Amino acid sequence: MRLRGRVAIDLGTVSTLIWVEGRGLVLEEPSAIAIDSRNGRVAALGGKADVLADKEPQGINVVHPLCDGVVADMEATVEMLYGFLRRVMPRGMLHSRALMSVPAGATWVERRSLAAVLGARRPRYDVTLVDEPVAAAAGAGFDLSAGRGGFVVDIGGGTSEIAAVAGWRVVRAKSLRMAGNAMDEAIMAAARAELGMILSPRAARQLKTTFGLNGGTETAETVGIDAARRTPRVEQVPASLVVNALKPTVTAIARTVQEILSDVPSGLAEDVVRGKIRLSGGCALLPGLASEIEEAAGVGAVVAEDPLRCVVRGTAMLLKHDGEDGVPGIRR
Numbered sequence: 001m002r003l004r005g006r007v008a009i010d011l012g013t014v015s016t017l018i019w020v021e022g023r024g025l026v027l028e029e030p031s032a033i034a035i036d037s038r039n040g041r042v043a044a045l046g047g048k049a050d051v052l053a054d055k056e057p058q059g060i061n062v063v064h065p066l067c068d069g070v071v072a073d074m075e076a077t078v079e080m081l082y083g084f085l086r087r088v089m090p091r092g093m094l095h096s097r098a099l100m101s102v103p104a105g106a107t108w109v110e111r112r113s114l115a116a117v118l119g120a121r122r123p124r125y126d127v128t129l130v131d132e133p134v135a136a137a138a139g140a141g142f143d144l145s146a147g148r149g150g151f152v153v154d155i156g157g158g159t160s161e162i163a164a165v166a167g168w169r170v171v172r173a174k175s176l177r178m179a180g181n182a183m184d185e186a187i188m189a190a191a192r193a194e195l196g197m198i199l200s201p202r203a204a205r206q207l208k209t210t211f212g213l214n215g216g217t218e219t220a221e222t223v224g225i226d227a228a229r230r231t232p233r234v235e236q237v238p239a240s241l242v243v244n245a246l247k248p249t250v251t252a253i254a255r256t257v258q259e260i261l262s263d264v265p266s267g268l269a270e271d272v273v274r275g276k277i278r279l280s281g282g283c284a285l286l287p288g289l290a291s292e293i294e295e296a297a298g299v300g301a302v303v304a305e306d307p308l309r310c311v312v313r314g315t316a317m318l319l320k321h322d323g324e325d326g327v328p329g330i331r332r
């Protein structure tokens, strides 16, 4: 018997999610791979690789092979994704089809290299790329059938996708190559400049999720390295440092929301207002972000249900609607 399998993949800068038809979400792991530098072999994948990233153990090179939602290191991406697929796909699978999301702003070359990842090893997958904002909108609960539409803001680790979509198509979209990772880097830079303290990306991420855009007089105890003495140090980091560091990224996102909103065709205005702007991706959970965007846009904004899984859920929905009019097709 020839086994057939159809999968939906969200290959993100920070996390990879895989959905298998008939089984649902089967894998959710950090997009990371650890290579043993002595023999070039894979030492760990996903979460087990990611925990080693900040700690720099000797002889281990931890790679996050995607940058801004696209392939930065082809060989490592192939190794990582096939490692994940081997865990979840039955042996002997033939004629596998994959639907994979791609940032709306990815160039032709970036799209080709994403698709090429799944043709690099056996079993090869027949890949169809789907625009991430369309997947995010479907996963955020917009009914895109019969030409209906909505407005989605998907903020992940590497990219922020701001888009109006309708009938499974992008109507207007812009991808910013700044999102959660840029926020973490801004917090690290501010801690170094204002407190003379070197934070790990993990510590910066923790401060981001604790305070977000909610200022006040609170502080959070954080451990880092003293930049002058190069020894570990404990510091009470004020919320204001975090809020100020996040501002440039949040302002750029809010401005782009205004820009795309001001270009929405009149026929889509009602869908946008009644459906509200829906936020997806991990940074949708940033405290205070939805109200900041609502204020800038003058249109209601809400966090989608289970925002980290919107893109893979929407991609899986496209698998279900395959063959219907207007739905990006996947050959069987």
Ligand SMILES: Nc1ncnc2c1ncn2[C@@H]1O[C@H](COP(=O)(O)OP(=O)(O)OP(=O)(O)O)[C@@H](O)[C@H]1O
Pocket: 011, 012, 013, 014, 015, 016, 068, 069, 070, 155, 156, 157, 158, 159, 160, 179, 180, 181, 205, 208, 209, 280, 281, 282, 283, 284, 285, 286, 287, 308
């Ligand atoms: N509770 C939270 N509050 C704020 N930010 C969060 C929270 N949970 C996760 N994040 C951030 O969300 C980002 C990851 O989101 P997500 O998994 O959607 O990214 P991705 O899909 O891998 O990236 P991309 O779509 O850009 O390629 C990280 O920057 C992470 O720190």
Ligand SMILES: [Mg+2]
Pocket: 010, 012, 013, 156, 157, 281, 311
């Ligand atoms: Mg994403």
